[in-house]
Amino acid sequence: MWLDELADDAVDPTRKLPLHAQLSAVLRSRITDGSLPAGSMLPTEAELSEKFGISRSVVRQALLALTGDGLVLRGRGRGSVVAPLGEHHRLVQRMSGLSTQLDEVTTDVLSLSPERDALAESTLGVRDVVALRRLRSAAGSPIALIHTWLPAALALSPQELTNASLHSLLRRKHGISILTGRRQVRAVAASPSQAGSLQVPVGSPLLLLEGTSFDAAGLPVEMFRTWHRADKVVFDLDVVKSDIAEPSPMKGSPQPQPQPQPQPQQGTASNLGVADRARALAHELQALAEELG
Template identity: 40%
Template sequence: MSLESAGPGAEQSGRSGRLSREGGGPLHAQIRDILHRQIVDLALPPGSSLPTEEELQRQFGVSRSVVRQSLAGLSDLGLIRRQRGRGSVVAATPVLRRHVQQAGGLDEQAAAHGQRLRTHVVAIEPSPPPQAGTEALNTANTWKIERVRYLDDLPVAFMRTWVPRDFFPHFTAELLEDTSLLGLMRDHGYHPAGGPRQVQAVSSDADLARVLHISAREPVLLLQGVTRDALGHGLEWFNVWHSPNTVFDVDAQVTSQPGRVSQEHIRRLRNLTQQLESELADLERGPQ
């Protein structure tokens, strides 16, 4: 799956709230993206009612069939509920929370919040990683694994991971489906210990937007890193793109800054050092 940049047409219409009738894509998709953006930005909070089909027709100047296609798209994404007698109501969007300083254990982190993650393997194939991955794993003989993580049927992360084939020659899509990758590593004698990570905001391209059910060029959080075992063997090198409804929790600590040391304090420490050296010398000489 390529992650190349997409054109700005749908992005501009989604941000401005206006339809682009020339080069902006299907009208129903533009309306869906505009309403999607309003929901994500909390202009339409959970439980609130969307405008009626007639109101949306007048607002956007489109037919009822176009409006119904837009609402069906939002319903398929799990963003609205269509209720008889109430029309369309904004659904509560689940939020994935993860600790950026914790390696792995995403399933356990979700379970701690009463949530369950599901994993779907998109592809697995022999493929060398980029140069940074080759250096981190100390090999180019790797599997490239692409997976999508779902939370309450909502896609929340797209994962592209490289693992050494020499360590895990038996990996298949069936084996990895809906299974913890690090758990499989432990089952086969390799115990992940952790490694450096970095998080940055990037713009989603058309392919990534389609996978995560978001707008093209919408900002997402990219987590990159390597996981090693206690002996320093590289077990995985990965890129994980998180949907906008992901919250990274960080346990920040205040670093105490040493104050200015007074000359009196230095003098006392020197006196104490001299006293200790004198007593040690007496002990070394032994009883006279």
């Protein structure tokens, strides 16, 4: 049993951290690293008490904390069971966002106003830019904070963006279809403002997805950054075997504008995760030709 693998002093009364917090941390680490998958039975209060030499009231307090965090389910006569993690999976290579990939998603508009942002203005190729800030929630829990910069000429309103897909609205209202884009993913720590919006402690791990989206003519439509709760959202990537060599980015080479591409067929995916490999190679060759010319 995994409990036998733990050192007896994993919960140590000489430490400053309360005993119940130490025990909950031990159990939490086993749950979050997959050692205790959903549905696993936890040891009884008596077993945990005997293992670590602590009172059953301390054990009970630790289990209550895990229950409050949604990691453990407890019921009379059935003991403590590891709860489903409640993860939401997002296919990063798809142009569509969380609102169309997940069920029971709500979108609240936090703000929509003109903003001077040199990077957004340069990326979008316009002088007048609006900043759109939204909060996405699933099953009543916030999972993503979205900052999007758009040309002011699109004239969108908070009312029509509430509980709506931005891409669907652009297609319906302006006939703009988002076909291509560039995406980057990185791990960041939650700032105080991000932590407040996502209801996590400051410094909690977040998954940042950022990029630019282009229409059918290859023109930039949006620049965005989306911070996802790492404990709630999982990024999925479909990969395929290919004999095409990965293109190496050229230092100082200009960034070509992506050209429109048809949507991939169901079951296919880009080995780059966002753009088609062949298109990326063509863009690199174009950039190289422009540099040599």
